[in-house]
Amino acid sequence: MNSSRSPYRSAAPWLAIAPALLLLVFFVWPLAGIVARGASGAAFATLFANPAIAPVLWFTVWQALASTLLTLVVALPVTHILARYHFAGRRLLLALVSTAFVLPTVVVGAAFLALLPPAWHRTVWAIIAAHVYFNSAVVVRVVGSRWEQLHPHMADAARTLGASPLRILRTITLPLLRSALGAAGAVVFLFSFTSYGVVRVLGGPARSTIETEIYLRAVQLDDLGGATALSVLQLVGLGLLLWWWLRSAAARQSPPGTIFTQVRRPRSAAAFAAVYGIGTLAAAGVLAPLLAMLLRSLRVGGTLNTTGWRAAFTPGLQSVLPAPFAAVLTSLQFALATSVCATLLGLAAASAIAYGSRRLVLFEAFVMLPLAASAVTLGLGMLITFDEAPLDLRGAWIIMPLAHSLIALPLVVRMLLPVVRAVPQGAREAAAVLGAAPWQVWFSIDRPLVARAALAAAAFAFAVSLGEFGASSFLTRRTTETLPVAISRLLARPGDLVQAQGYVLATLLVLLTVSAIAAVDGLRPDRLAI
Amino acid sequence: MAASPVPAATPTSAAPVTLTLLAYDSFTPSANIFDAFTNQTGIKVQLALAGDAGELVTKAALTAGKPEGDVLWGVDNTLLSRALQADMFVPYAAPNLAYMDPAVTALVPGHAVTPVDTGDVCINYDIAWFKARSLAPPLTLQDLASAAYKDLLVTPSPLTASPGLAFLLATVAEFGEDGWQAYWTQLRANGVLVVDGWTEAYYTEFSGSSGKGSRPLVVSYGSSPPAEVIYADPPIATAPTAVVLRTCFRQVEFAGILRGTAHAREAQLLLDYLTSVAFQEDLPLTLFVYPVHQAAALPEAFIKHAQRPAAPLQVDPARIAAQRSAWLDEWTTLVLR
Incomplete structure (x- = not known):
């Protein structure tokens, strides 16, 4: 598409202003604050002289590696049946696996707390199990799309020549899937490396990753120096990971001439048993933690009852304590504000990128910047930056939707950009020739075509805000707790009534998130590959 | 400012004030304990629990001047220095200090916070x-x-x-x-x-x-x-x-008025109530601590078993x-x- 003829070209720089300003003030400035404070020789010397830090770094890396390997092992059989076979319930299974991926991390932590026996709580295995749970979808999507393209005749030929299934897997399938496995593994590693909500809920006092250690130092130990130095370390680590990933992704083009999609029904009895066995196990694996959570919300004093649900809707201590349900309303308000803010900014940014000259390519990279920092770092940065005039935003309502919008922005832009670009240029030109002003052209040609995608993006930003925990845990105010913050606080306290209320909120958060994501899927004409 | 322990009730002039009392998670006084205060002063009390004591104080230090509530309950002697450094409280010499053990009140000579219990x-x-x-x-x-x-x-x-x-x-x-x-x-x-x-x-x-x-x-x-x-x-x-x-x-625990509150006067009244005999006598059985007000009576079981x-x-x-x-x-x- 030749953008030079776009009637909006002169508008593009103006459209870029609002998102760019927001990013500068609320993302770049807080991160610069962290770097200014934490990236000094003295700060690092203090950090590394602290004997508590090395085990944190080591634990962060090895649990991420273990999570990645285990995710690949657990997800490959599921990926195999989804990529290779048609079977009853295939779409449902795909939807279930994808749902596990969009659930807020705090909810996944809560679900495993409910599912696993108490002896497993606060162990590394609980953390890894939760990571496997929500990251399996990455493998299914990334590896599955490649696996679908492998021509089954290769395996058929090998089988005719007498190769065992294991040998086929080892010598044909895995080598051909290697780059896809690498890509999926890198993403899973990244997610596990920066895991926060899961570790906060499941970790206990002895288990700390870099992310939770930043929180512990900043909010509980009163060690802002250590927290900022760790954040800098995390930024550098993430930057290296992303750089390596983008570099190898560029080198990793899928081999040409292998675009088939060959799914077939399981024919042999063995294949039939494998498909339905694995499919049933996988579906049970996705549903069991959620059901355990629902059950725990209904279990107070050893019997099934609605005490927890009623308590969640009732103010405590004769109404001097707000009811836990207040968190639902708070979260909905923040999510609504986030979806409006992120969608408008995302639309402006996507339009600027699509209509503008090539110089705006830098702006495109700039808009993606929030992906390169963890939400915890953003939250800490905002907390230590906006604490004095002229921008003292502590306690300001707007700070939470702003943080959530920044986190959602890159993803919203990614969703909108292809749609904005796909609006036919000819239609715009025709309208312009007929005398429409640029805004009239946009209103009559672009708006109807972009509206659906914008709504989908709004629903997506809504879901991101609902589940956001990293930044929120720093910016939350006790009087305006969001759902994830309230859930983590309630589940950290003993007593089955308190815990049941935590599970009630977690169940409500699942329902809200799944509804929002269903809206995204319903509104989107194409499906987004991860 | 007059610090009368029995305030004149003047709730007619404006909408009733609601004070937010920040406290640690295990702050569980008797239900209805604040009703007497509300009846006396027309001021309502809303409770906001903020994690354990360490988190409570660190968060309050980070939000010094823009507090999450009006009064904070739960700085103890292990965290006191941190709280004082952060300059997060408005000093207030509560009249009830006169009824406390001088060894306890001596911990905060500037009255940035007020002792509320010991344990x-x-x-x-x-x-x-x-x-x-x-x-x-x-x-x-x-x-x-x-x-x-x-x-x-x-x-x-x-x-x-x-x-x-x-x-x-x-x-x-x-x-x-x-x-x-x-x-x-x-x-x-x-x-x-x-x-x-x-x-x-x-x-x-x-x-x-x-x-x-x-x-x-x-x-x-x-x-x-x-x-x-x-x-x-x-x-x-x-x-x-x-x-x-x-x-x-x-352990000695303190409460204080958070700097930045819009209701400093009402917060003083709440601090007077927290150090009053009525509230102090509720503490042993709900928070399992000893009152600092020397006129507060201990429950019999406390005298016998503690x-x-x-x-x-x-x-x-x-x-x-x-x-x-x-x-x-x-x-x-x-x-x-």
Whole structure:
């Protein structure tokens, strides 16, 4: 598409202003604050002289590696049946696996707390199990799309020549899937490396990753120096990971001439048993933690009852304590504000990128910047930056939707950009020739075509805000707790009534998130590959 | 500003004020305890629980000047220096200070915060458990590290719970600033269990409480035994648990008016109420601490079953201020990692 003829070209720089300003003030400035404070020789010397830090770094890396390997092992059989076979319930299974991926991390932590026996709580295995749970979808999507393209005749030929299934897997399938496995593994590693909500809920006092250690130092130990130095370390680590990933992704083009999609029904009895066995196990694996959570919300004093649900809707201590349900309303308000803010900014940014000259390519990279920092770092940065005039935003309502919008922005832009670009240029030109002003052209040609995608993006930003925990845990105010913050606080306290209320909120958060994501899927004409 | 303890009720002039009282999670006074205050003054009280005491104070320090509430309950002597450094309180000389032990009020000469209760953090033991095994309960901190008491002790983490921090400081007081590390290494080898919070330690892991856990030794309060008697159902004559007196660390808790509140005058009235006899007498049975108001009567079960150490372990507040973070990091490495 030749953008030079776009009637909006002169508008593009103006459209870029609002998102760019927001990013500068609320993302770049807080991160610069962290770097200014934490990236000094003295700060690092203090950090590394602290004997508590090395085990944190080591634990962060090895649990991420273990999570990645285990995710690949657990997800490959599921990926195999989804990529290779048609079977009853295939779409449902795909939807279930994808749902596990969009659930807020705090909810996944809560679900495993409910599912696993108490002896497993606060162990590394609980953390890894939760990571496997929500990251399996990455493998299914990334590896599955490649696996679908492998021509089954290769395996058929090998089988005719007498190769065992294991040998086929080892010598044909895995080598051909290697780059896809690498890509999926890198993403899973990244997610596990920066895991926060899961570790906060499941970790206990002895288990700390870099992310939770930043929180512990900043909010509980009163060690802002250590927290900022760790954040800098995390930024550098993430930057290296992303750089390596983008570099190898560029080198990793899928081999040409292998675009088939060959799914077939399981024919042999063995294949039939494998498909339905694995499919049933996988579906049970996705549903069991959620059901355990629902059950725990209904279990107070050893019997099934609605005490927890009623308590969640009732103010405590004769109404001097707000009811836990207040968190639902708070979260909905923040999510609504986030979806409006992120969608408008995302639309402006996507339009600027699509209509503008090539110089705006830098702006495109700039808009993606929030992906390169963890939400915890953003939250800490905002907390230590906006604490004095002229921008003292502590306690300001707007700070939470702003943080959530920044986190959602890159993803919203990614969703909108292809749609904005796909609006036919000819239609715009025709309208312009007929005398429409640029805004009239946009209103009559672009708006109807972009509206659906914008709504989908709004629903997506809504879901991101609902589940956001990293930044929120720093910016939350006790009087305006969001759902994830309230859930983590309630589940950290003993007593089955308190815990049941935590599970009630977690169940409500699942329902809200799944509804929002269903809206995204319903509104989107194409499906987004991860 | 006149600081009359019995304020004139003038709620007619404006909409009724609602004060937000920030406190730690285990702040559980009697239901309706604030009704008397509201009836007297027309001021409503809303409670906001903010994690454990450490988190409460750090968050309040980060939000100094733009507080999350009007009054904060729950700075203790281990965190006091941090709170004073952060300049997060508006000083107020509450009239009820006159009724308090001068040794306690002397801790805050500038009246940035007001003492509200005192307590002791001590090792508690399950009497029946030791009797059934004909094992003598420990007498000192050093005993806890001996093989006879292997895998028997549970403590809340000093990182996240104030009794945990108090216990760590008790070991600093007992073994010295260079000796506690070796002691904790022994405790770890002897199977000490560390959990997040006091509630979990006492009600889930400890064998002598309602949770019927597996460990007969727990870091808790000197007032936990009377609490067991008072809340026993069916009633019991003697406490099922007791305190190891030589392990006790003295805790003093404070409340203060947060700088930046829009309701400083009303907040003073609330502080007057928190230090009043009526509120102070509610504390022993709900928070298991001792009132600071000397006219506040103790419940009978407290007088009968509570033991207070004559000479509790103490650490100089200036040393706590200087070393708290370093000690916590050292402790984390020795015990958790």
